[in-house]
Amino acid sequence: MSHPPLTGEELRARIAKTPRVKLAFLPTPLQHCPRLSADLDVDLWVKRDDLTGLAFGGNKTRNLEFRMAEAVEAGADILVFGVEITSNSARQTAAAANVLGLPLVLVLRGEVPSAPQGNLLVNLLLGAQIRLVDVPSFNHLGPVLEEIAGELRTAGRRPFVLNHARMFARASALAYVEALLEIREQLAAHGRMADHVFVSSGGKGQAGLILAKKALALSVRIQGIASTRNEDPWEYAARTATDAAELLELGLGVSPGEVENTFDYIGKGYGIPTDAGMEAIVRFARREGILLDPVYSGKAAAGMLDHVRRGVVRRGATVVFIHTGGQPALFSQSHALVEYLNGPMRRSEP
Ligand SMILES: Cc1ncc(COP(=O)(O)O)c(C=O)c1O
The missing domain is CATH 3.40.50.1100 (Rossmann fold)
Known part of the structure; x- marks a missing residue:
């Protein structure tokens, strides 16, 4: 990095130079998940960006x-x-x-x-x-x-x-620079710092998370989970982060090699539910009362659970799962959900 790390206030001041209208309820809540934390042996928090406010909310x-x-x-x-x-x-x-x-x-x-x-x-x-x-x-x-x-x-x-529009992708990056600032402040109020952030990502919002991590020199790992193979999230996030860095005059760039993303949890394709995604939806609903969706956040949560299971996340680590919204798909894909719930194992337990 060519500049010393910025403070959160300095980064916020840079974002404030970009014109903006008020639409969202911010900061969104950061919800602690005591039951899932105990199940997984980590300290799990969900950033409720499904509660941004506009007509069912979302990222x-x-x-x-x-x-x-x-x-x-x-x-x-x-x-x-x-x-x-x-x-x-x-x-x-x-x-x-x-x-x-x-x-x-x-x-x-x-x-x-x-x-x-x-x-x-x-x-x-x-x-x-x-x-x-x-x-x-x-x-x-x-x-x-x-x-x-x-x-x-x-x-x-x-x-x-x-x-x-000029702002199309960079707006997502700016918005998620701010989201990471919120997460950092919200966790600091509980004496914690994030070790891992997991997010459903095609590359846009994740660009901002990576940018904030670099500008503030944080050690948090930002893991994106893709829901489509139609985009190259590594290249897209790197390009978007670099564009947004220019807008914020940060004097830094991001390369595709710095982007952690994976196609491993997409399953057969975009919008086609996976068993692991459905399992994650049921688990979050029954253990924490949080509703995920089958297209994005459910698959991302499946990825997060798998990273914990595989030991990529160490025991006791502070993990933030960003809930990007999308719950209307629960209703447009209700048949798949009902089929899963009535499936061979009769999923009545978490
Ligand atoms: C619910 C949800 N999660 C995640 C994403 C991906 O976010 P991004 O475009 O910032 O990579 C989308 C995009 O459509 C979405 O609707």
Whole structure:
């Protein structure tokens, strides 16, 4: 590192230079888990980013504070955002748009279920203008979004395409620099320091956690758990962290080799539940009353439990699991959950 470590206050002051609107309830609670801690022989805490507040909450609400500020500063009078039909990001964006009084065109890719559930149901309730598109992958959405923005401009509107904004990935990094600062302060109030942080990650939020660790010179290990093979979380986190470091004038970079992430807990693929993920969901629910989801946080928790089981985490270590949200998928995937609960072992015990 080319600079001496910053203090938490110095890092916060750097973040404060970036325009921001208020959307999230921060700091989110850091919940101690006494029963799971005893089961696992570690000191386990859950950072409740599922409680950020916007329409069932989640990690994206933090980054929307920066992304929406960029749209407001650009003078937008309508937002355009394109994602998968099941997206948690879409739901939180729709709620954020309502908080700011801005209309949102939500361009969704994927199959429409006969009875909308989960995030799609919430999007309908929130009143986003939904446009369904049939493109082969998420990466093909770009031209569609530009076309819609063009139509809106012709109609005299001032659209802002959230996907193509300068802040898109860096906002997540900034937001999770702040999340690590919160975790550090919350644990310090209990005389503890984190040894390990586990988080469901495609690379964006994790970039901020790594950046905060480097800027503050902490020894904590940040382990991301991927839920899709469609992204390269090592490269994406490194690039995003380096971009965000530039924005915060930290004078440091992050290389892919510094990013700890794994595809080991994805199972058959994105959005397809795994037994280990279901087991983690049931365990957190029954031991601590915390609800995880089958797409992201359940698989991440399965990864965390496996790291403890394999001894990667030493006994007595202070472990923080960041709950990134996503629970509406419990309802859109209720069949898989019911099947698991009624499975051969009749999962009535934790
Ligand atoms: C619940 C949940 N967890 C984790 C992630 C991944 O976060 P990131 O994009 O910051 O890597 C997402 C992203 O969609 C998500 O919805």
